[in-house]
Amino acid sequence: MIRLAISKGRILEQALKTLKKVNISCQVDPLNSRKLIIPTNLQNLEIIIIKASDVPLYIDSGKIDLGIVGVDTLMEDDKNNHFRLRDMTISKCKLVVAGKAKTKYFNNMKVATKYPKVAKKYFENIGFQCSILELYGSIELAPVLGLSDFIVDIVETGKTLEENGLREHDIIANVSSLLIANKVSYKLKRKEIDSIIGKIKL
Ligand code: PRP
Numbered sequence: 001m002i003r004l005a006i007s008k009g010r011i012l013e014q015a016l017k018t019l020k021k022v023n024i025s026c027q028v029d030p031l032n033s034r035k036l037i038i039p040t041n042l043q044n045l046e047i048i049i050i051k052a053s054d055v056p057l058y059i060d061s062g063k064i065d066l067g068i069v070g071v072d073t074l075m076e077d078d079k080n081n082h083f084r085l086r087d088m089t090i091s092k093c094k095l096v097v098a099g100k101a102k103t104k105y106f107n108n109m110k111v112a113t114k115y116p117k118v119a120k121k122y123f124e125n126i127g128f129q130c131s132i133l134e135l136y137g138s139i140e141l142a143p144v145l146g147l148s149d150f151i152v153d154i155v156e157t158g159k160t161l162e163e164n165g166l167r168e169h170d171i172i173a174n175v176s177s178l179l180i181a182n183k184v185s186y187k188l189k190r191k192e193i194d195s196i197i198g199k200i201k202l
Helices: 010-021 052-061 071-076 116-125 159-163 183-188 190-199
Strands: 002-007 037-039 045-050 066-070 082-087 093-099 109-113 130-134 150-155 167-175 177-182
Touching (some): 002 010, 002 052, 010 066, 010 177, 045 052, 052 071, 052 082, 066 071, 071 093, 071 116, 071 167, 071 177, 082 183, 093 116, 109 116, 116 130, 116 150, 150 167, 177 183, 183 190
Parallel strands (some): 002 045, 002 066, 109 130, 109 150
Antiparallel strands (some): 037 045, 066 177, 082 177, 093 150
């Protein structure tokens, strides 16, 4: 059995479309179900529905063989103890620094983010100290309500920034979703994994 983790949200929707195109379908629609382990029409493939930031831990521990996860999540994961098999070229977005238009970077500024390590490293590299406020959603609220000076977050269409009066200051990375594999699974179940990946022609 091969278990494939797909993170919730935008990656899930787009990944399901990609799988559907190659005739891999879920027995239960993950978008309308609370089931976390979903059988597919392939006898040896299960889809595991999971929070993005939890994908690396499950893959690295070997409990799940494969995962579709954003580069942003992998940048925040300092272990990176898995193989990166291919770019799925879905869920493309950018990881950016954003804030109010007129605010400039300064030492000891407050930065709100779901990506504390990436944010800290980015500002250190460009020579600024900052204190990180780790938030878990609606990050844009922080500078709007004055909780932080900047945010480090994902921008896809740019609508959230625009509708909340914020603007992009710097791009940290371009992001898409990668297919990753547990190293041991990939050695022991190589044939099975390759046959599944082989079906997913992009
Ligand atoms: C993400 C991200 C931004 C938004 C950007 O949030 O954190 O808030 O999408 O998308 P846009 O550029 O297309 O407007 P998500 O919808 O995943 O929810 P969250 O805020 O709860 O993390």
